[in-house]
Amino acid sequence: MRNDKKNLIVDLTFEFSIKIIAFSEEIRALNRFEMASQIFRSGTSIGANIREAQNAESKADFIHKFKISAKEADELYYWLKLCKASVFYPNPEEGLFEELKSITLIISKIIGTSKRSQFSN
Numbered sequence: 001m002r003n004d005k006k007n008l009i010v011d012l013t014f015e016f017s018i019k020i021i022a023f024s025e026e027i028r029a030l031n032r033f034e035m036a037s038q039i040f041r042s043g044t045s046i047g048a049n050i051r052e053a054q055n056a057e058s059k060a061d062f063i064h065k066f067k068i069s070a071k072e073a074d075e076l077y078y079w080l081k082l083c084k085a086s087v088f089y090p091n092p093e094e095g096l097f098e099e100l101k102s103i104t105l106i107i108s109k110i111i112g113t114s115k116r117s118q119f120s121n
Contacts, residue, residue, distance in 0.1 A: 013047030042076040
C-alpha cells in the first residue's frame with residue numbers, strides 16, 4: 001500500500017533532517033554529545049514518523065504517526081532554544097526555526113484535515 005508519489009511534507013522533512021544532522025554534528029564536534037544526540041533524535045524523528053505514516057494501516061494510525069511528528073517537532077524546538085540561549089552551544093541558524101515552524105504548521109493542518117475526514121466517513 002506504499003504511496004511513492006511526490007509528497008511535499010515527506011520531502012520537506014527529509015531536507016530538514018539533513019540540516020539537523022549537520023547542526024548536530026557541529027555540536028558533536030564540540031564534544032557536547034548529549035545535546036547533539038537529543039537534537040539528532042528529535043529532529044530526524046519528525047521526518048521518519050511522517051515517512052512511516054505513508055504506510056499507515058488506518059486513518060487513525062496515520063494521524064497517530066503525525067501526532068508523534070508534532071511532538072518531536074515541539075521537542076526539537078526546545079533543544080534549539082536551549083542552544084540559542086546557552087553560551088556553551090552554537091547558535092542555530094534562524095532558518096532552522098523558520099523551517100521548523102513551517103513544518104509544524106503543515107503537520108497541524110494535515111492532522112486537522114485527517115481528523116475531519118476520519119469522522120465524516
